[in-house]
Amino acid sequence: TQLLEQSPQFLSIQEGENLTVYCNSSSVFSSLQWYRQEPGEGPVLLVTVVTGGEVKKLKRLTFQFGDARKDSSLHITAAQPGDTGLYLCAGRNTGGFKTIFGAGTRLFVKA
């Protein structure tokens, strides 16, 4: 069974601080996605990483896929209250269509 473990589970920081969220697995994934979910809404895709070692930037967010395609990280620079939400990583299994999700990191950025 493929599992994705996210850490930390909960993070409360002040506006302007930097943070990193981790997503780890013992399994190899063909691709990995990061989603953000706000209360009362479904998860919304932020980025997809496909190649081992790949780094993608989305404004203040930097996503990295591990060389072995088993782990990923999300780094937020100068966090803002608008970044508050549940961040989910999701991995797609190699050779299939199934996507599994980590439990998520709940981020709260205080003004």
Added chain:
Amino acid sequence: DAGVIQSPRHEVTEMGQEVTLRCKPISGHNSLFWYRQTMMRGLELLIYFNNNVPIDDSGMPEDRFSAKMPNASFSTLKIQPSEPRDSAVYFCASSFADRRVPEAFFGQGTRLTVV
């Protein structure tokens, strides 16, 4: 473009009643997923379809749960009979079954409360 559409948004029902959740995927998508989200267990994949065919239903918790996809534009998730522990937010998502574009697009969810 309309995204994934789920109905109802909220459902409150009594234990033992039948509940049917509905989903209209994004037009042209050929994969559809049903997820359940709770605080305790996070987002769990229940079942997914590819080209209207159920591929993996290993996440369906019990025989009380069933899902159908009669055509490319509609799917249902049914719980019969419902129990209080089924209370959760149920999400439907759709995507292209293309390994280069694996992103799933989610609906807004149905919040189910079984009392």
